[in-house]
Amino acid sequence: MKNLDIKFFEYQCENGLRVALVHKPDFSRSFFLCGVKCGGIDRRQRVGSKEIFYPSGCAHFLEHVMFHYRGGDVSDQFAQLSCQVNAFTSPYETAYYFSTTEDPKEPLELLLRFVQNLELTDDVVEKEKGIILSEWDMVHQNPDSCFLMSVWNALYNKHPMKEDVIGKKADILSMNKETLQSFYLNHYTPQNMALIGVSSQDPQTLFDQIKEIEGSLQSNILGKNRLCLLKEDLNVASPSFVKTMDISNQYVGLAIKLEPVKDPRIRFLLETQIQLTFDAFFSTFSAEFQTWIDQRILSLDCGAEADIMPDHAHLLFYAQTPLPNQFYKIVEHVLWQMQNQKIPDAVFTALQNRLYAQQIRLFDRFEELAIEIFQSMAQGISLKEQLDWIASLDANSTFEAVSNLDLSHQSQILIKGLD
Known part of the structure; x- marks a missing residue:
């Protein structure tokens, strides 16, 4: 982006992870986001010759349990590094990110390692159900959220946009470790992910660190997956x-x-x-x-x-x-x-x-x-x-x-x- 004097760099690791870095030398703050190209609509997948159907809310539930890392909440580990960490799930993507005014080297490594390492137990899943159900109640009592959900329900007959990202209550209650592990293995692969950084740190130095970390990680690849959607015509579900x-x-x-x-x-x-x-x-x-x-x-x-x-x-x-x-x-x-x-x-x-x-x-x-x-x-x-x-x-x-x-x-x- 020479015309705008914006220092923007793109790289790709050997395992397929795409990296985009924006160099902001006059700023003390750094922001890094690790994104996965999967979200609320990723419910029906074809993996090789096999078709897999996931319950509603699977991507969002996985986002929650991903924060269980090394026997605790990864948020506490980021806090010890003077970082703020958060995540979101949309219909099309899931993202984990942190910001800091300190050296981003350690939290960047923590971000990459926890997103590419699922530590899941039955107890973690059961505990998270209560938290997500409380969130479900808040979402369904919020008129802004209810209005948007009503829009999707009025428009779409078969498209998974009909279901809110958080999922149906019954699907949240029946979620299990095996389903979440399957969703993780089929979506959280380096080829399906990207790392975005905005920092004053030297981009080449950052990429060298990222490349070294990625080289030490075991990639989870079960084969190419493809989103399968039922055909949706132009007739609205409800006029x-x-x-x-x-x-x-x-x-x-x-x-x-x-x-x-x-x-x-x-x-x-x-x-x-x-x-x-x-x-x-x-x-x-x-x-x-x-x-x-x-x-x-x-x-x-x-x-x-x-x-x-x-x-x-x-x-x-x-x-x-x-x-x-x-x-x-x-x-x-x-x-x-x-x-x-x-x-x-x-x-x-x-x-x-x-x-x-x-x-x-x-x-x-x-x-x-x-x-x-x-x-x-x-x-x-x-x-x-x-x-x-x-x-x-x-x-x-x-x-x-x-x-x-x-x-x-x-x-x-x-x-x-x-x-």
Whole structure:
């Protein structure tokens, strides 16, 4: 990334582990993330000639038990090294990461060794069930989480996005050591992982250390695995989805199911073009937006987002409003604008420049940067390519792409309070 004066280095270990390092010599903080390309949707796998079906929540449960290391909680070992450690599981990936202002050499070795070494007993699994069930209760009492789960349930018939990453309660209760070990062995392989680092330390010195550690580890490889998904058509599971909760503000959404896009470049461009169009017609860039706020149809708790992936795709408009019917009319109006009115060139340029600047500012936010690099690597694109593609967009091609979308497969979602 010479044009941006960003020192970015990529390597690959002999065992297949990909490494990306961003050199930040003027910063004292270091951030390292070890990511695995598997998540909540990885439930049906073909390994060689054998098909394996995993229960919901398997990736998330494994993330929890991975922290059992050398007879204790690995978080305590990181704390002794003056580090903060955490992890997350999404539909597509699982990541473990730490940050420190001290020398990252020891915690980096600890990160690599604990992620690539499963220490599991029946007692550990049983103990973790109670913790995860408590988390399940909190998630299902949170209206934001329930709204998103309602969106996925309204849209998808067979896709595993229907199930929350945390899994079904019954699957959590029945989880066992053998299932988790199988999931680990089939996914936690160096070829399916990446290490991202943002640090002031010399990149070559860091990579030499990483290469030495990886050379000392035994790789778990049972053979190539492939995600198997049941065919999902464009018909939504439910055109109207209503749920009742003990809340004071209603959650309202309109979701639109789209065709998935396999090509990573086309996928990124389309998602970006849609988001720029959302910003033009459903944000403060629109002259009508303040009117909708003044009419109390919208509040600042509203927005629109696109999620375009190789195996699923959708758009989502959302708001907290007591006037759902008026909200749906606004969305209908915005959708008409998106497909019938080109974004004015001056507005498009302003939105494009803002998006480009937001991407550049990522390089000063270590955690967000590392996660973005990992997710980009998992999808087969780079941040440099993303920046180039954003710069290449124009209002005409954006209008053409958005105007050709099939927006007919819709679902209305409402989370309302108790009567």
